[in-house]
Amino acid sequence: MGGSFPAGGYGAGNPVEGVWQAFEQLRSTFEKRVAPRMGRGDVRAAVLALLAEKPMHGYQIIREIEERSGGSWKPSAGSVYPTLQLLADEGLVSTEESNGRKTYSLTEAGREEAAGADTSVPWETSSGTSGDAPFGPLPKAGFELAQAAAQVRRTGTEEQIREAAEVLDEARRRLYSILAQD
Numbered sequence: 001m002g003g004s005f006p007a008g009g010y011g012a013g014n015p016v017e018g019v020w021q022a023f024e025q026l027r028s029t030f031e032k033r034v035a036p037r038m039g040r041g042d043v044r045a046a047v048l049a050l051l052a053e054k055p056m057h058g059y060q061i062i063r064e065i066e067e068r069s070g071g072s073w074k075p076s077a078g079s080v081y082p083t084l085q086l087l088a089d090e091g092l093v094s095t096e097e098s099n100g101r102k103t104y105s106l107t108e109a110g111r112e113e114a115a116g117a118d119t120s121v122p123w124e125t126s127s128g129t130s131g132d133a134p135f136g137p138l139p140k141a142g143f144e145l146a147q148a149a150a151q152v153r154r155t156g157t158e159e160q161i162r163e164a165a166e167v168l169d170e171a172r173r174r175l176y177s178i179l180a181q182d
Contacts, residue, residue: 042122043075043083048106049121051093052114055105058084069123071140145171 046065050056056064058080066074084104087093092110095102106114145168152164 043079044087046075046122047080047083047087047104048092048110048114051104051106052111055096055103057101057103061104065123068121070137073123 047061050061050064058077061084062075062077062080084093084095087110088095088104090109092107092113093104094107095104097103149164149168152160156164
């Protein structure tokens, strides 16, 4: 985020407006960073790990990854389904269609591949491949806080906006106090 804030600061002459402009910038930054881009191998490893537990359909896999990563990683259908097709082409996954839905399960070769794979799963290490700091609960909480602040700004009364600014100022002080602890 370094260098992404205007040099002259925000809201010259109106400190409350400056707080909201800064929060909009923060919200925008977290929107871009809260969902890390995982590598192709990460999707493959995640699919193998999940199917080693039980057969699943594609959207179950997506939901399971999102849940296990604490919401920090939700692969798209455009990455999961091609991975499933590739695994099927390699003979590692078989499909069974039931009620118009394909359920995927590991073949014997797939179980061997999953057992021989690195024991860490992408949602436990979810640092992504982008070189950014690890993603976890802090960026998500920051994003959600920025969303709430923006909502107060859009719909709150002037008193509610002032009160929200005080809450945010207190939160900022408390965050710095965490860093000051040894």
